[in-house]
Amino acid sequence: MSIANNNAEITDLELVRKCQKGDQNSFRLLYQRYQYKVRATLYKLCGSELLDDLQQEVFLKTWKALPKLREAKYFSTWLYRICWNVASDHSLSRKRDQDRQQNQIAQAKQSLNTNLGSVNYSQTGLLQLHYQELIELALQNISLEHRAVIVLHDLEDLPQKEIAEILAIPVGTVKSRLFRARQILRQFLQQQGVNL
Known part of the structure; x- marks a missing residue:
């Protein structure tokens, strides 16, 4: 062998x-x-x-x-x-770095105050997104707590009990975050023209 x-x-x-x-x-x-x-x-x-x-x-x-x-x-x-x-x-x-950058930009150009908080710098400049990129974009636009649950459960196929142990939260919280994360992703994808 x-x-x-x-x-x-x-x-x-x-x-x-x-x-x-x-x-x-x-x-x-x-x-x-x-x-x-x-x-x-x-x-x-x-x-x-x-x-x-x-x-x-x-x-x-x-x-x-x-x-x-x-x-x-x-x-x-x-x-x-x-x-x-x-x-x-x-x-x-x-987040701290982005907040610092946003404050500097806001001071230099007050007209950029609106929507600066939602800019995701790693995704600017892309003209066309295929489906996988849309999912990645959607994941980057939800909170880390919701993203962690959906990544570990839906993408890594871990059971909810193990996710609760990993994140040190109750299983009920895992379930509610998973439900909410799926709602947010569904809404985001529908706004991007993806029919689910």
Whole structure:
């Protein structure tokens, strides 16, 4: 049997326990196993801006915090929690930067006061959007709390109970945010001429 097949048979629990003993090779295997899911989740939560840096931050925080992980069998849920925290921190930082930019623009040109708060700079300049881009645009125009729930549930196929653990909120809150996020997305897409 090849080494690659042996690696696929090693469980997350075994890898985490080896990592907690300082085994960097086991962490490399965990990284290879989860890098695409983490990247996809971050992309859906934060967009493409600084995606490499955010992904690196998630795995750096994961490596540093692994010795403290008590329930190693819940590694993937714990990893999504770190991913959520990094995305949330990035969103707050980005919001502060956008607020600062908006204040500077407003001072320079008072005529731009209206609707500046809704400008999403990563999406300006696009003339035509296909359906996937519309979904991404819609996701960027809802709050991070609503976006996280819809990304984790509808796009990552995680159960509501696990999402509640990742976001540290009650399952009822997950359900209500999911319902509201879907409403907002539906309205946005209908405004863009997409018939649902």
